[in-house]
Amino acid sequence: MSTQTGHGAVLQALALRDIRRNRVVAGFAVAVLVPAMVQWCVMAWGSDLTAASLLQLTGAVGAALLGGIVPGLLAALWATLLLNYFMVQPTGSLFIHDATTVVSLACFVVVSAAVAAVVHLSERRLAQARRARAEAAVLNRLALVVVAARDPVSSLLAQAQEVLGAEGVALFVRPAGDGPAGGDRTVVKGAWERRAGVGYAPESPEGAAVVEPVDEGTVLVLWGPALSSEQRGLLRAFTAQLVAVRDRQRLAVSLDENRALAQDNRMRTSILQAVSHDLRTPLAGIKLAASSLLQPHARFGPGQQRELLDTIEAYADQLSSMVENLLDLSRITGGAVAVVLGPARWRDVLPGALRAVPTGSVEVQDMEAVAQVVADAGLVERVIANLVENAVRHAPGARITVAARDTAEDDGSRCGELRVVDSGAVPSVALPGDLEELFIPFQRFGDAGGAGTGLGLAVARGLTEAMGGTLHAERTPGGGLTMVLRLPQAERAPDLDRPDGGDDEAGR
Known part of the structure; x- marks a missing residue:
């Protein structure tokens, strides 16, 4: 049933009463006129009392059908008077001398009234059924509205x-x-x-x-x-x-609030776990190395002192990276990342991004012909650093390559793409079936004993999306993992910023 049809039935049913007013008026008119017309026809045809009674009964039923029980009763009484006056001896008078005739006329009145009552009740039930059907259509429509409407x-x-x-x-x-x-x-x-x-x-x-x-x-x-x-x-x-x-x-608002609270609780628990375990490891290393150097009776040669100082520096760098990732994640979840967008070249941000990885562990392919992208230079450096450090940490001995190219999104918009590819070695941890799980904060997939808090990829994606880009993972053919970073391409400008004698970072 269409909406218009359903509403039409509803409005029509609601306009009905037990019997419509115009039908009641017509019923009274029939109750007055039809018995007189029937009696005139009976007198003209010369019919007997039995035939006349049946015809008058039919008229009373018609009045009841049209106007309800009251016009039907009126028609029965009026027909009784007409039959008595014109067809019962002595004619021309309302007096009845024959008891049998009295019983016959009384039975006629009772039967006419009973038929009129049955007809009235049937019509009333029909009107109620129409209203019930119309109301059911409305309730059905309401249920559909509640379920489907925005x-x-x-x-x-x-x-x-x-x-x-x-x-x-x-x-x-x-x-x-x-x-x-x-x-x-x-x-x-x-x-x-x-x-x-x-x-x-x-x-x-x-x-x-x-x-x-x-x-x-x-x-x-x-x-x-x-x-x-x-x-x-x-x-x-x-x-x-x-x-x-x-x-x-x-309930929906309460559910959203509860989900947000549960997410906050999970985040707090994860941060507390990271602080209590992952941050404690570099602190313990720094404490041990510093305490060793401060021992009054300890004698360390220059080489040993240098080794302890290098240990302190390495653990301090590791601690600084963890704290920065925690702060970045807090800013990302709170929507407080400050982004200053401008044109940037991949080759300009790579030196700072590769500073923390061992020399020669990453191969950078030629990027001279790659166009500029729209990015925050400081943030994109952080993103690439997280991706490269993650590859070096979790795929030791693998051949890690950084390459860039110009490409287009599915909607046709131009963008710059940078790939961090590790291949040629088995990762230290098994990759999940759904690579999107790699970007869940504090997920390290069984590498609980390694360095880091499991925030690097989550922070990298958050910073990328803050710059209007995308970051996703792909499986490297033959084994390994490829991280694909895409940022909007800047409008091409004259190549005036090409550094004289600039190197391509190859063999880093």
């Missing part, structure tokens, strides 16, 4: 306006702490806020035709003609649906 509250109000024939429908709520206490819903000017409305919907419910309570502090307001009892029944159905929708919305 804005179920506004959709329900629009349905209520159309089905109930209102000029306007609105939902009002009482602000917290405003209005009388104790749940008093008396309409007070300025005490309500309109949350949604369709049609003629003023800012205040003052002067509305109907004010229906929805829940504590919420009312459904209609402007227009007064509602019938059937329409008020449908209005209660709309109110029940609004209650269900608002409860669902509150």
Whole structure:
């Protein structure tokens, strides 16, 4: 059933009463005229009393069908009087001398009244069935609206306006702490806020035709003609649906809040675990090396002192990297990453990004012909550093290559792409089936004894997305992992910034 058809049936059914007024008027007219016409025909044809009674009974049934039980009874009584006057001896008089005739006429009245009552009840049940079917169509439509509509509250109000024939429908709520206490819903000017409305919907419910309570502090307001009892029944159905929708919305908000709290709790727990374990490891190394150097009776040669100092420096760098990743993750989750975008070349940010990895562990391919990208130079350096350090740490002995090229996204927009590829060796940890799991914070996939907090890739993706780029992982053919970093391409400019004698970082 289409929406228009369903609404048409509803409006038609709600316009019906037990018997429509015009049909009642027509029924009374039939009750007066038909018995007289039947009697005239009977007298003209010369029919006997039995045939005349059957014909009059038919007329009474017709009056009951058209106008209900009252016109049917009127037709039966009027027909009895006509039969008695014109066909019962002595004719021309209402007196009856034969007892049998009295019984016959009485039976005629009873049968006519019984038939009229049955017809009336049948017509009434039919009208009730029409209303029930129409109301069922409305309730079915309401259920579909609640499930499928993007804005179920506004959709329900629009349905209520159309089905109930209102000029306007609105939902009002009482602000917290405003209005009388104790749940008093008396309409007070300025005490309500309109949350949604369709049609003629003023800012205040003052002067509305109907004010229906929805829940504590919420009312459904209609402007227009007064509602019938059937329409008020449908209005209660709309109110029940609004209650269900608002409860669902509150549950959805509560669910989102609970999820956010659970995510925050997981993040806090993970940070505490990182602080208690991963950060404690470099601190313990620094403490041990520094305590050894400060021993008053210890004698260390220059080489040993240098080794202890190098240990302190290495652990301090590791600690600094972990703290920076934790701070970056905090800024990313809080949406507080400060980004200064501008044109940048891959080759210009690579030296700083490769500073922390051993010399010769990464091969950088020629990038002279690659166009500039739109990025924050400091952030993109951090991203590449995290990717390269992750590859060196988790794929020891692998051939690690950094290459860049110009490419295009699926929508046709130009972008620059940088790939960090490790291949030729088995990673120290098995890769997950879904490579997206690599970007979940604090995930290290069994490498709990290694350095780091499992934040490098998560931070790299967050910083990349803050610059308007993308970062994803691919499996390297033949084994290994490839990280693919894409950033929007800058508009091509004259090649005036090419450094004289600039190297290509090859063999780093």
